[in-house]
Amino acid sequence: MSKSEETKMEKIVSLCKRRGFIFQGSEIYGGLAGIYDYGPLGNDLRHNIKQYFWDKFVTEREDTYGMSAAILMPSRVWEASGHTELFTDPLVECKICHERVRADQPEAISDHEGKHKKEKAEWSKPTVFNLLVETKLGASENTATNVNLRGEITQGVHVNFKNILDSMHPKIPFGLVQIGKAFRNEITPRDFLFRQREFEQMELQYYIKPEEEEGRRQFEYWKNFAFEWYAGLGFKRENLRLRQHVADERAHYAKDAWDIEYKTPFAGWKEAWGIHHRGDWDLRRHKEYSGVDMSYYDEEKKERFIPWDIECSGGVDRAVLFVLLEVYTEDEIDGEKRVYLKLAPRIAPHKVAIFPLLKNKPQLVEKAREIYKMLKKEIPSATFDDNGNIGKRYRRQDEIGTITTVTIDFQTLDDNTVTLRDRDSAKQIRINIYRLTEVIDEIVHGKLFSEFPLEIK
Ligand code: ATP
Secondary structure, three states: OOHHHHHHHHHHHHHHOOOOOOOOHHHHHOOOOOOOOEEEHHHHHHHHHHHHHHHHHHOOOOOOEEEEEOOEEHHHHHHHHOHHHHHHOOEEEEEEOEEEEEEOOHHHHHHHHHHHHOOOOOEEEEEEEOOOEEEEEEEOOOEEEEEEEEOOHHHHHHHHHHHHHHHHHOOOOOOEEEEEEEEEOOOOOOOOOOOOOEEEEEEEEEEEEOHHHHHHHHHHHHHHHHHOOOOOOOOOHHHHEEEHHHHHHHOOOOOOEEEEEEEEOOOOOEEEEEEEEEEOHHHHHHHHHOOOOOEEEEOOOOOOOOOOOEEEEEEEEHHHHHHHOOOHEEEEEEHHHHHHHHOOEEEEOOOOOEEOOOOOOOOHHHHHHHHHHOOOOOOOEEEEEOOOOHHHHHHHHHOOOOOOEEEHHHHHHOEEEEEEEEEOOOOEEEHHHHHHHHHHHHHOOOOOOOHHEEEEE
């Protein structure tokens, strides 16, 4: 790992704070480990990632439904899903690589320490703990009910399987898609947004016939679909890969499991998304624990079965982090160093920023406001900026990844043309304001700045 890669994360954390993307949670009270608050630009970036997910997984499809289950769920749900059982061993966590090992198995501990040859392994204190975050609902100690903040959003979908069948009457195969918060009492939250205690997930549960061949076909389809979707966030192909879980990584019920991994500068290949073939595990367990029938009746074949589930499960915040690591760029323009975020247009917080050349010339400010209002109707993410001098504004907009900027100067007052500047190349063209929306739209849809003439009348 080179020195510049080592510090990239620190540079991003500092940019996120300086430019209003992401702050430490409750920072003025000393912060809370593994908890982050999103400022205006981070919120827009995260929203755009979720919107892109929703467009591709719900809106543009005919075989999926969106839904939104509650965060609080009774502990019984987690008994059914296996989470309660899975996390009740006394565990210690290796502070180097976060692998958790049973504290009561000395051989597992020494085996693990052997993996870190030079570094001396350090362990967290042993605890019998559960990753699920618990709370109580109800006014008095005696009558309060134990509930959990969901540890993954998946179960909120499965517990509604029957409600969806009874209300929407979907035909198999069909999918349920959800975005929402999950909470995990991670022992050592670290690496900024990578391992948090409160984070957001975006998921698809796709229910299919319980047949091996159909399972393989659907799994292959969703593995590739999820990969293409992830690449569409603006990653270079060589920085993403699909990796199959080896047998001992997989949950015992999983028929197959793959991860989309990103080549991080801080720890090599790391999971971005998981694609899991969960078989009928979840529905069968909820049937067993709730006593409610979770089967599907196939009208054509006149047969009843518990469907299998193919899951695509990804972290929203982890996608935000990986995108930032991917697009953070340093270069030189006319001998001056600059930082810019090479964000893909579909997720950039602002597609365009509009400035008056000088903020103390009322005729320029008035014209700039007029053009801003006109553009805002067509491009809602347009922003107006008259802070500091023009050089500072370019630097700020580059740092927040704004695709293009429009500058209104004295010539604008004469001939209705403005300067349009490209974020990546810093090249400028002169363009008539009536052509602005059309040209910005072409840029947002991938046309290169270099393909435009220097003047567009
Ligand atoms: P990891 O091995 O990294 O802990 P996991 O296998 O426990 O992840 P899943 O339970 O499959 O993760 O969760 C699905 C997705 O949710 C992950 O791919 C990741 O993007 C995201 N995710 C999981 N845990 C966290 C966390 N603590 N902070 C941020 N995102 C997370």
